[in-house]
Amino acid sequence: MGEIRLVGTAHVSEKSIAEVRAAIEEFEPDIVGVELDAGRYQALRNGAPPPKVDEVLKGGNFSQILFQWTLAYLQRKIGMDVGVEPGAEMMAAIDEVENRGLPLGLIDRDIRITLSRFWEGMSLWEKVKMLYALAVSVSGGVDEKVDIDALTRQDVVSAALEEFRNFSPNGAKALIDERDAYIARRILDLSGRYEKVLAVVGAGHVRGVERYLSSPDLLPPEAALTAAPKKRYPWGKIIGVLVVALFTILLISIAFSGVGLEVLAWAILYWVVINGVLAAGFTIAAGGHPLSALTAFGVAWMTSLNPLMAAGWFAAIVEAKVRKPSAADFQRIMDAETFDEMRKVPIFRVVLVAALANVGSTIGTFAYFLFIAPILGIDPTVIIPQGFANFVGWLGGLLPF
Structure with a gap:
């Protein structure tokens, strides 16, 4: 197995962009894995193709669509306030990889599977709380004094994740825990083929991924991470x-x-x-x-x-x-x-x-x-x-x- 190094980032942090570039320079990896799936990679590189209006209107999942749009807006708003586009640290990694002629690994689960398992997995009460919290965040605006760079410190990250688990345990499972396991699987796959693997992931995934990398026997079967979500009681x-x-x-x-x-x-x-x-x-x-x-x-x-x-x-x-x-x-x-x-x-x-x-x-x-x-x-x-x-x-x- 090859040597593995993780870089934990905040998705709207200028400091994270510099850390990604520095890690590639210092570690000199044989491959760089980024916390993206194929769809989000193409969206970052070429812009996401717009969905069809009819598909949105006929889908009927209006609350889920609002959740996705509002969450994307909040992340974008934070990025605008600090002068950094969401996903900029991933683009920095991709640019460095291309400049050095290195292979790029896409190590995250398909966003459609994640969102589906996230939304279907939550209870009705969790969905109500989530939508209410987003509404309050939007109406109250974004705190421009937030310390973005603190979002990569593990004590801050752990506290935030614990609060999210208390708020929505089922949502945290799909959005964090399952992806920790999926990302760890992809990194281990890469380490079986390359001597030095650098993985760029969100700071919230670092500890979970490290736990699976140190104890691969704890990894759930991949099929359990990619299957369609089980339907809850209607x-x-x-x-x-x-x-x-x-x-x-x-x-x-x-x-x-x-x-x-x-x-x-x-x-x-x-x-x-x-x-x-x-x-x-x-x-x-x-x-x-x-x-x-x-x-x-x-x-x-x-x-x-x-x-x-x-x-x-x-x-x-x-x-x-x-x-x-x-x-x-x-x-x-x-x-x-x-x-x-x-x-x-x-x-x-x-x-x-x-x-x-x-x-x-x-x-x-x-x-x-x-x-x-x-x-x-x-x-x-x-x-x-x-x-x-x-x-x-x-x-x-x-x-x-």
């Missing part, structure tokens, strides 16, 4: 079915309890209004067009009763018709210097409308069940047993035996 659909069941039970109880058809009519009307107003309100909050908000209002009552549909999908279709997003929008998102600029890009606005309309509709559904009883002036502990008893008696009278 909580969204399960909750959707429960909502339909609760709403049905409520209506049957009111209808057969003897409180009157007027109360039943108000119960149905409030379902339409509460779901619709909140879905439309969140659409407007996202900067959506009035027609998109009207669409969200019109369909929210129905989509809340169908686990396979979402109000945001319909609002997004109308928003796309109005805003007319194009492939050029993706570059505009990458070039945006403020979050407000990013919000004005049509494709970003469409995705934001879709995500927030769904949030509004979901809140409306829960708000309905929390407040409908006091609004109608009924006691569910009386209405439901009484109504169902009458309903069962009515059914019994219809049966021929």
Whole structure:
């Protein structure tokens, strides 16, 4: 096995760029491995090809897309504040490798696999916390006094990683632990073919990779690191079915309890209004067009009763018709210097409308069940047993035996 040296970097640090160049100069490696996959390497070298608008809109993973765009914006914003482009230290390594005629090794897992396993692996609560934290970060801006160079010190890195694990244990597993193992595997593969291997990785991966390099027997099978993520329980659909069941039970109880058809009519009307107003309100909050908000209002009552549909999908279709997003929008998102600029890009606005309309509709559904009883002036502990008893008696009278 060849000699291995790791260089831990911060992705937006001028100091890290200098350290990468110095390590190549001093160590004189036979190959340099960088924490990139083929897709990100091509994006750094030639610019990433824009995705197709239709693919983004038909994918339906609007919250995940927002997460990716916002995270990329925050990293880019930090880089702009300190005068360093994200990934600059990797480009420095690549340039040095090319200047010296050395081979380059791409040692990171495919970003699509990582993001898929990251998002699918997190619980619903972890996703909510993650999106909220990003929203707070964006609205509060980036602290320009942050010590970027401290991000490569292992005590600072370890503290940050521990905090992230407490915040999102499943997210940390996919984003850090699995990649530690994958990167270590690639480095060991390179060391089997080259005498001196220099690996440039993010500071957060150094200790994990070193642990696997010193004890390769701890490495999980590669198939376990690259397989499609296991589907978690479809909580969204399960909750959707429960909502339909609760709403049905409520209506049957009111209808057969003897409180009157007027109360039943108000119960149905409030379902339409509460779901619709909140879905439309969140659409407007996202900067959506009035027609998109009207669409969200019109369909929210129905989509809340169908686990396979979402109000945001319909609002997004109308928003796309109005805003007319194009492939050029993706570059505009990458070039945006403020979050407000990013919000004005049509494709970003469409995705934001879709995500927030769904949030509004979901809140409306829960708000309905929390407040409908006091609004109608009924006691569910009386209405439901009484109504169902009458309903069962009515059914019994219809049966021929």
